[in-house]
Amino acid sequence: MTRPLLVRVWREPALATQLGEPLWEQLVAEARRTQLLGRLAARLEDAGVLPHIPRGAQKALASERVLADHEARVIRWEATCLARVLADLSDDLILLKGAAYMAEALQVSRGRLSSDVDILVPRERLDAVEQALLAHGWAHVKLEPYDQLYYRQWTHELPPLQHTERETFVDVHHAILPITSRLQPDVARLRARARPAADGSQWKVLAPEHMVIHSAVHGFHDGELTSPLGDILDIHQLVAEFTARDAAFPSTLLEEGQRLGVQVPLGHALRAASRWLGALHPAFDPAPPSAQARLVDAAVDAMVVRSLSATGTIGTSAAGLGLYMRSHWLKMPPVLLARHLTVKLLSKRKVTGRPDLVGR
Amino acid sequence: MLDLGPITLRVRSDIPAVLDGLMRVYRDFPVLPPDRFADVSLELRHGTGLRRFARKQAQLFVDGEPLFFPVALPLAPVLMEWGMNWVVSLREHAYLLVHASVVEREGKAAILPALPGSGKSTLAGLLSMSGWRLLSDEFGMLEVSTGALRPFPRPFSLKGTSIAAVRAIAPQMETTETYEHPEDGPMVLVRPAGDAVARRNERAEPRWIVFPTYKAGASLAVTPISKTDAFFEVQDDTFNYFMLREAGFEALASMVDRCRCMRLTYGRTEDALSFFDRLLAEERVA
Known part of the structure; x- marks a missing residue:
């Protein structure tokens, strides 16, 4: 397999200095398409190669850093606002994903775009949290009765809430996988091991091994892999940084995966990270454990390649549809799944728009 | 591959009529070798599938990804401008991007912030045909590092009666073919003058900083406004002010500081043009 340019440069930043302008144009396009340009900029900055690349590319990367820094600020501010509203309700508020990576100042957060804040709250506080948010400027955006019912009855989160002035979204989770899912990692264990965030805020974050596990089940079990390379990059950067801090981390991670019963999606995630971005640790077995796992690995690879090529419309491709079906299959019992897909199919509405009004 | 000044643009199309139209209004820009880095890469292709036969349409692709809905062929050049505006507003953060038309004379620039229906494009179009230089039609690009306005003189669009109004003072004006928009009436792109x-x-x-309002038949009226009001009104219509943080504030504040700020209501072309000439004359005296 020839690796896509973006992957090659990520693995070997020095290569960036040898690319001519046409290849740089291709590289920037690949990174924009996968929403990884900000992360690439941070990576190349750390490698000290930015002064040695074409001026147009420098400009593109610098602008993207301005954008990514801005979005990071927006997310951090949103986390602060959420803490103010929710602090009285529970002393057990946990930040997840991008906002947590930022609060911990992890490598993975550099240049990473997060579109919303994800939080984990105790299930018994879910109603109180929702009421508090609705009373303080957040509102539901999914107003169809079926969507509301779907989230509340079958998933692990509230329907997304948006702040009416700041327009940022918050996803309020009470577990890391839908309640109908065949895997049910013990959320109490995640909560028990959570720790205060390094930024000194009122938030807690998951233990390092649980951060990786959450990212893995999100991308490789319940998720629809909408940004395959980004998800893989998350896993790779998290594991690499945690391993550098603590040599015992890989074995802790594998043990914890077993204990929580998520070794399958964790395996997919770790193998994908090693295949695409370089071996992480001898403790991780590069060979898929079963024929089925091999098929899923191949589907993941197809998704990565497709997401990098122009007009890669994820969801219409066979691999994309396959993974979408699979992720739903794993999340829901068959009868519920059939009902869900029927309702979704019937409710597909035609979109319209005025391009001249965009961006105003 | 074209050198537009602040950006390099790669344009591709499999529709000869679209390329012809674009060349008419873009022909003054230097062509660059194709192996240069393009800041923006646009492609206009025939609509795919059955659409292609049902109705002649063009679909815009930005860096290989479709953007917006397909439009009728004569609107394709305008679609490309919309696409470029969209991309530039998301990408060019070395500048504070102000939603405004900008014209210049003797090194001094007038910023015409856009309010919907204010006719800033018409006014900028008129001025650009009367001795003023068109700096930009959609974006005031205020360079954060220097505080100067960066020209981005692309072909500008005119709609409805504005087309005739500008043609009246500039019969030699060159445009793309006229597209009859079902709601907005005729639309064209105009080749930048001079x-x-x-x-x-x-x-x-x-x-x-001049906030223009066109009112048919009205006589000329000029109201000075405070720098504070001007600051907030312009800030309200920027694309990336908050993204730039202190640098954005500094750039905008220093721009407003250096400007006379006013509202302008006009009903006749010649009133507006002589008003701007008067502004320039006052500047020469001062």
């Missing part, structure tokens, strides 16, 4: 393109790297000092 040396606007040749001087695309020549920056200008902000000197006036």
